[in-house]
Amino acid sequence: METTTSAFDIPVNYILGRCTLGNWDDDDEQADTTLSVLNVSYVVKERVGPWWKGACLRRIKHKIVLRDVSMHMKSGQITAILGGSGSGKTSLLDCIASRASGTVSGKVYYNNMECTKDIAQTFTSYVMQADRLLPNLTVRETLRYSAQLRLPGHASKFDIEEKVSKVIIEMGLRNVADSRIGGSIVRGISGGEKRRVTIAIQLLQNPKILLLDEPTSGLDSFTARSLISSLASLAHNNGKIVLLTIHQPRSEIFKMFDQIALISRGQMVYFGRTDQIVTYFSDLGHRCPTYTNPSDYFVDLASVDRRNTEIQEETSERVKELSSAYSNSTLHKDVVYQIIEDTMKPTTGRQLITQKINYYRPQKSGFFRSLFTLLGRMTLNVFRDRTSYISRIFLLSLFVPFICVFLGHLGKNQTSLQDRIGLLYQSSQVPPYVAALNAVGLFPPLRDLYYRECSDGLYSPTTFLLAYVLHILPFTILSSSIFSSVVYWVTGLQPMTQNFVHFSSLIFVMHFFGEIMCVLVMGAFMNPVLATSTSGLILSSSGLMASGFLRNVDKMLPIFQWLAWGNIFKYAGEILAANEFHNLELTCGKNGTFCFPDGDTYLNLVYPDAVENMTRNFWAVGGFTTALFICVIVVFKLRGIPNLS
């Protein structure tokens, strides 16, 4: 079948094949697809100057990452972008996938139709360099959950299983289908198999165009070869466009590519058929020596050597000559003319098809389906890892023996007043802090996976965060109940059921609050070490300042008194104090020194309205926790998706 040459020839069947009204899994492999890149340039902003000047004061420098790059690919072809480190390979893929963060000029066309982000998301799948997979799931489970998120809401269980089995076979994962992915601690499938799983996830949506950033990085040469061979057969047998970046492939791999794009310092040095590259460079006077891997030779030829100034100038000059020779070559002109010719045809048909694409774009799996899929996946991931659920349930309980041994059974004498204050202070501080530790350990892999799936447009931050809090809820209830039951009854706080219910409810809310607080910090900072120290600092300084257990809030500077109104620990402190000290009888010594005859005397002194404000304070802690959760969603939305590799 001939390549699409007219806008009217754009295969509507293919579009219909992805239609939610038709069969979403229709493999209309006969339909040709083209992908063209015309004079694409890409400029990014860099801030230069000393760090202490901050982001606003540092000078902005514009860096040209890509300059006038043109390429043309069609279905059934595998094309490799080659080049040294920093030459602009990943940036070129980002521009094609509409994921670039800087300024892109020039045009990218899908089926001779100007590309928008929507079109890119509909027709392409992007495989990033890093595998972001949950270590405790098996290959099949990973694919099943991904399919539930990626396939339209009406796809049945049977459709999903069928699709999963199909990609497992396509990517040669049959032997490891029921093995765990594994991670740094638990051994799982090999690095090459993980790469295959990542690619298989992207194949679930049956994309026409598959973009892969360094798919062979970190793989041994045998595994790399077998992976590229699978990608080549995806292109040749399934009619996909496969475009990948690669550093320096070995010669067997090099031969598998149909086309090569060699770039250097953001400029194209060669784009054309693989079997013509040797002749092309020989004609320019750079003959690839016998017994030398052509990819090694050409990548070295197009790289600037920075060992010393002399060599740098010499190699820079050579690269300039190579890129100018290519831009004047018939090879380059043919590519540009072909793209211009194909895309200059009447636009009405294209507009019509754009409308069709917008109409037939596959529907997302829906809010509730995404929510329950994420919830199921997170829960399974925790239950598969003993250390995760043990730490979630029992980490808080580990503090109990220390508290009990240190304080023992509280009496009714005057020193027990101080013991009670210490115990209540610890009870308000430890649960949120332990929850923050749990979040630091268990949230980052889920967040990384969220970033990848969110950049694929699968679900929103709200869905992800809601699923996260719902999956921690049973653990939070269980661990806070164990903590409060033992601490409350062993240390001998007021032995009344209602007081115990108040105490345990507050412990639960504070435990939950700590986790949400840490998730908020991890939405702002990627680094978990920074997240731990920031969360710890926020929690301990808030408790210190506002709980009233270490210093009476009314005796602080007015600014701190005002700030305390906006701090959950003020209300938590009042609840704990009123709950324990109201109606508490104390005994005085015989030597006639000042003493508190009962807990209410202490309450009147430090928390005058705490008993009357009990209900208000419960509303306040609940309100703070809800508001914090809303803030987390806002932070994740504002922060967006970081530039992932």
Ligand SMILES: Nc1ncnc2c1ncn2[C@@H]1O[C@H](COP(=O)(O)OP(=O)(O)OP(=O)(O)O)[C@@H](O)[C@H]1O
């Ligand atoms: N958003 C950005 N901000 C600043 N510099 C950028 C940005 N994107 C790309 N660059 C710069 O552009 C150049 C090309 O980067 P790119 O990641 O595309 O190279 P690459 O060929 O993929 O390199 P590698 O093979 O090492 O991954 C690099 O010098 C990089 O620092």
